[in-house]
Amino acid sequence: MTSTERTVGMADTFKDCDTKSMEDIDEEMESLSIKPSEDESELIVDGFMVSGTFTDVASNQCRTPVIPSFEESSDTLVEGPDSRAISPVGHSLTATKLKVSSSNLIQAVVLSLWDNIVGPRILHVWKGEACNETVETFKYLSIYTLNGEICRDLTCGGIDTKFYVMSRRKLCVLALIFGAKGKCGPSVHCLSVVMSSNDLQKYVTWQRTLHAWLKRRIAVLRVLMEKDEYDKGIHFLNASINKTMRMLQSLQLDGLPSCIKLEDTYFYNEDSSKDFLLRKSITSHLMTCGRSVVTGTVDSEINKMVSTLALFNTSAERQCSRFCSHERNWPYHHDLCVQGWLPPSYNLRQSVLDKIPLGEMQCAEYPTSIIDVKTHEVRQTLPVNEHHTRRHDFLSQEVTHPYSKHDVKYPEKNILDNLQYPENLVHRFMKELFAIPVGLRLSFIQLFIRTIERKALVLIKSAEVDSDQGRSAPKTNPRKLRQDLGLQLEGDFRIVLAMAEKLKPGIYTYLLGDSLNHELARNISLYSV
C-alpha cells in the first residue's frame, strides 16, 4: 500500500437529479461536509491508487442514467508534504474515478503544482472511465503545463488560461494556471482538463462557458487552500467537476441544432395570443445580449420559445444553448445562451420568480432575461454595466463567505426588471414579419439582426471617434448620441447597445458608466429624453 493508508469514502453527494432551489455553489460547498462511509475499498487503475466507496451509482440515477457522478476517494489526513501527492518521478498518486459517459468532453482532470524541490508534481487526478491515459501521460501533462510558469508572480492573483493541442498524443488540454498556497507555501498550481483531440470542435464551441465555470470555482479553491483546508478543496473540486460535467452533458443531450427550423418556432403560424409575450421576450432577449432562460410548465411550449429566441442568436451561440427536458430536468446553468428551465414543483400560486436561482444568474457574464411562457411574465436582471459590477461583487462574496460571519447576500427579486421600456424596433419587425410569406421569414429575421448590427456599428464608431478610441473622455453625452442615432426610445437604445456590447465588449459600460451611483445619475438623464 502506498501513501494512502486508510481511506474515508464519501457517499455520492450528487444525487441531485431533481433540481434543488439552492444556489449551485452552495451545493458544492455543501459537499464539504464529508461523512465517513462504512463501505471502503480500494482499486488500482492503470497504476493509480484509486480509493473510495463504491455506491450503487446506477440506482441513484434511475431517472438520469447518463448523468456523471463520482466514486469518491478521500484520504485520512496524514500529515507531511508527500502524504497524498508525489512527484512526476514517483509511481503512485491519489485519484478519483469519474463515472461519466464516454462522450463527455471532459475525460480527466489533473490538479498539479510546481514544487520548489521536485518541480511539477501531481496533487490529484480525476479520471473518467473511458479515459485510457496512463499515469505517465498525466505526469507529462503536469510538466508540460507548469513549465514556463516558474517565474510567475504569485503576489498578484488572477487565473490564466492555456489551451494545448497535442496531436501526437491525441489530446487537448485546458490548463488553468493560478497561484495558491500549497503545503510548503505559495506556489503555482494548475488545473488541467484533459479532452480528446477529436472533441476540439466541441471545446471551441463551449470554451467560454467552460472557462467561466472553472474560473469561478478555482477562485473558491484558492481561498480554501489559503486556509489550509486542502481536503475541503479537493472535495469542493469533486463537486465542481461533477457539476461542470453535468452542464456539458446537458448541452450534449439537449443542445440546440445550429440551424433552427421555422416550423419549431412561434414565427411559423401567427398566434395572436402570444404576440405580446413574443414581442416582450424578443425585446428583452435582445437587450440582454441574447441570454435568456425560458420557464413554464409544459416543456414543448418552453422549447418552442427557446427555438424562437435562438433565431436571434448566432449559430455558435445556439450551440451553447439548451432545451429543457422533462426526463432529465436540468437545473439552471449559468453562462449558457438560451436555456429552457422547468422549475421544480411549479404551482400557480407561487411565482416562478421565487424559484429563480438569482445568485447563479448573477454569476453569468451577461444579464439574463427570464421568460415565463405560462404566466407571460418577462423579466430581466440588471443591465450590462450594473450587472458587471454586481457580478464581481457576488463572486467576491462567494469566495469570502465561508470565512465571513455574515451569510451571502443573494440578489433580491426586485432587481428583476419588469421591462416596461417603450420600443419600436421589435414592434415594427413583428408587424412586418407576419405580413410576409413564411418562406421569407428566416431571411427577414437575419436581416433584422443585421440592421441592428449596423446600428450598433454606428454607435461604436461614434463612441470611437468621440473619444479617440477611449483615449480621451467622451465629448458627447449619451443622450445626444441617442438622439443622433434616432434611438430615443429606451428599449431601442438598449437593444442596439446590447448588440454593440457583443461586437465591442466593454462599450456598454464605457458609454453608461460602471459604478452604480454614477449610473444612477446618468440613467436619470437618459430616461428624461
Add this chain to the structure above:
Amino acid sequence: MKRAEKKKLGGGYAFNAMFGGYADVAAYYHPNEEDESIEEHIAPDLLPIYEKPDPWNLRSPIEKDFVLLAEFSELEGPRPVLTIPYGTGGQFDKNNFAVKIMSVDYHNISNNTFTVSDDTQVMILENREGVYAYVHHFTLYDIHARGFVRPFCMAYVTADENKMLSAYEDMLNEFSKVSKCFSYANKLLFLKDIKHHIKNLEHTKECLQKLEGEPPKPNESDSTDENDVLSELTITQVESMIAEAKHIEKVIMPLLTDKKMELKLKQAEDRFFMSRSMDFEEEHEREEEIVQEEINTEEKKEDVNCIKETPRRKASVYSLYSDYKPCRLFDETREYQPQILSSAFFRKKFDKLLRNLHELCPWGSHNALRRLRCIQRYFSRDLATLQIEKEEGTLIDPAAGLLTIGRCVTLNFMQHSGRLADGGYGMSLPSNNLLRRRLSEDTLGSFNSSESFYSIQDDRESVHSGVSSAAEVAFIYANSSHCDEHSPRNRYSISEADDYFVINYKEGDVYEPPKARERYLTGSSAGTSSERSFTTATDISFGTDVDQDLYTTRRSFYDRAISMDSNCTSDDLISSSPTDLESNISRKVAVISAADHIFSLNSSSIGHGILKVFQEYRCSPEILATLLTGRPLVVLGGAKDEKAVTAIVTALWLFLPGHTIPNHAVVPCLSKPKQIKMVDLAHFKLLGMCRPERRTSSPLVPSSVRNYVSVLDIERKMLTAPAYKGHIIKDIYKQRKIFKTEDTYIPFVHCELLELATRAFIYYHCFCQKEPSSFQDNDFAHPLERANVYNMKSTEFCDTRLSVHPGDVPVIEYLSEIVKMQQYDEWARCSYSDTLPTSVKLDLRECKVFKA
C-alpha cells in the same frame, strides 16, 4: 445550523430586506464596514480581480496585433527571429515572451531514435498582462543541428481576448498551413542532405577500409581534416552512423507524399534557375541582388528590431545572408560527389552559425512568410469586422441573389430558399413573365438614334474599350501582377512563383495600384482590355475593392485558399498557365463587408470625401437618386480636374448599387476621353471624364445620350438630372449635419442602405413575384396600358405595405431590378450555356438643371 440557514437563503426563500429604491440598492452595493473587516482575513489577491471593461484594450502593452516567429537556438536559447509587421510590439517584451513560449520541450519524446514530431498548438490567455496569443510550435530539421532538430514557433499576439477565442479555430487552420509550407520544403532538403550524408558515410567507410589494408604512415606531415577524421573514426562507428542515417531516411521518406506541394516548389525553383541560365552573365548579379533583396525585405527588415538589442547577433545574422546561395532541391541531373565525412558531424562546433529560415526551407519559406503576413492583416482587424464578415460570408451564395451597394454586401434576396419543407412558401426563380420584361418594348423601343447606337463598332479604339477594361479593374485587381508580366523581376523571382502557389494571396502582395490602374484606364494593356468577357455575378468573393490599399486580406483569402487546398488536384495545377489563371480570376468579383469598409476607411476607400461632395453640391439628393435608380451618371470636369473628378466618383460610389460586370462599371476618370456612345450606357453607371484641352467639335456627351444620363459638370457646377421627389434620400442627406465626420456618417449610410434594401427585398418577393404573373396579356389593349396598371399597383404596394413615398418607388424598383437581371443572366447562362448580349436600360425622364 448555520449551513441550513444559508441553504434557505440560497434557495431564495428568505428575502426579508426589500430594497426601497436606488439608495438602498447603492447601500447594498457598497459593503459596509463590518464586511470590510471580515474580508481582511482574505488576502486581496485571492479575491476575483475586477476588470474594468476596456473596449479598446488600452491596458494591454500590445498596440497592434502582430506575428512573432521565434526559435530555440542551440547557441542562444529561445530568441525572437522576426515580427510581422516590422517593428511592432511596442512596449511588449518580445524576448521575455519568446523565452516563455519556447521554454517547454514541446517535442518531448521519450524514445531515443529519430522521430518526426507533430506540431503543437497553444492558446495563451493572460488576463493579468492583457496578452493573448496563439502559439504554433513546429520543428524543422537540419543536418547540422544538435539532434537534427531546430524548434521554431509562430505566435499571433493580440490584446483582444474575445478575438482570440472566436478566431482560435481559424488561426489553428491557417497556421497549420503555414507550418506545412515551412516543413515540407524543409523535409525535402533534409532528405536530400541525409542522402548525401549516407553517401559521404559510405565513401568514408570505403576509405577507412582502404586505410586498414594499407600500412600506417607514421610521420604524416600534411594533417588535413580528412586525415584527422579518418584517424579518429572506426568502421563500426561509421556503420552505426550509416544505420542511423538510413533510419532517418526511412522515417522521412513516407512523409513526402504531397506531389502538389512538390510541384509548386519545383516550379518556383525552375523559374528561378531558368532565368539564371537564360542570361547568366547579365542576370547573375541582378539575381543575386533579388535574392538578397528578398531576404532583406522578408527577414532582415523584420528581424532588425529583435536583433538590434544584441549587436553581436545583428552582425552574425547579416553574415549569414552574405553567403546565402539559393539551393537546388530538385536537381536530378548532377550526380552527388561523395566526400569524406567532415569533422563537424561528430565534433560539434558551436561557433558555427546554423542555417537561417530561408536556407532551411528553400522555396517554401517565402510563401510561408507571405501567408503569415496575410494572416496578420486578416486577423488584426477589429473583432466586429471579423464577426460580421463571417456572418456576411454566408450571404454571397447564391450569387444571383446578392445585392451590393457601393461594393459592400447588402443582402441576398435568395437566401434560405427551399429551406422549408413542403407547404411553405419557398422562393422560386422569377416567373417567365418577369424575365420577359427585360426585353420589353418600353426599353428597346426608346432607341431613337440608331446612329449613335451603332457608331461604336466603327471605332475599335473607342472609349468602349476604355470603359470595359476599366470596369474589369475593379474585379481583377487581384490579378494585377499580370500588369508586370514583362518585368523580369516579377517574372522570375520567387515572389511570382509563389503567386501561382496560392492564387489568393497575391491580392495584397504583388500589387502596384496607381500603375496598374493607369494601365487599364488608358487601354494600353494588351491582355485584358481587348477581351470582353461577360462576367456574371456567379463568381463572387469577399475581396478587395479597387481603391483599397489591400492591406487586409479578405474573406476570399480563406475561401479560395481552402478550395485550393481541398479541391485542386495536381492536374489542375499543371494546366494553370498564366492565361488560364487570368481568365479565371477576371471572372471573380470582389465585394467587401460593410463592417470591413467602416473599420478600414482611408483616403482611397469608396465613399471617402462624400461629406465634401455634399457640402459643395446642394443638389446631392438628385445625384444620389440618379445612382440609386440606375441612371448612368457622368461626372464631367475640365482638362485639369482629373483629381477632383476621381475624388467625386470615389465618393459617390458609396451609393452605387450592383457589382456585376459589365452592367455596373465605375470609371474613376478617363484620362483620354472619347465621346460616349449609346451602347456604353449598358456598361457603366458612374463615369468620370475630363474635357480635352483642345475643344473638339463633338461634345463628350452627345445630345442623344444626354437624354438617358445625368451629367454633373463640376466646372460649371451644374447637374442635369431628373428631379427627386422622395424622402428617403433627403433624410440620408440631411443627417450629414449630425454625423460630422465620415467615420460616423458612412456607417450611418450603410445602416440606411440596408433598410432600403430590406424594403426592396419585401417588394421583390411579395410584389414582383406575384403581381406580374397575374397579368394576362389579353387583358390589355396596349402594352402601355399594362405598364400603367403595373406602375399603379407597384406604387400602391410600396405605399401601403412598405410605407414608401411614391417618389422613392423607383429606387425600390431598381434595387429589385438588379437582382432580377442577375437571375436572368444566371438563367440564360444555364439555359444557353453562353452569354446573351447585354441589354441597355434607357431611362428617359424629364431632366432639370440644378445649380450646385
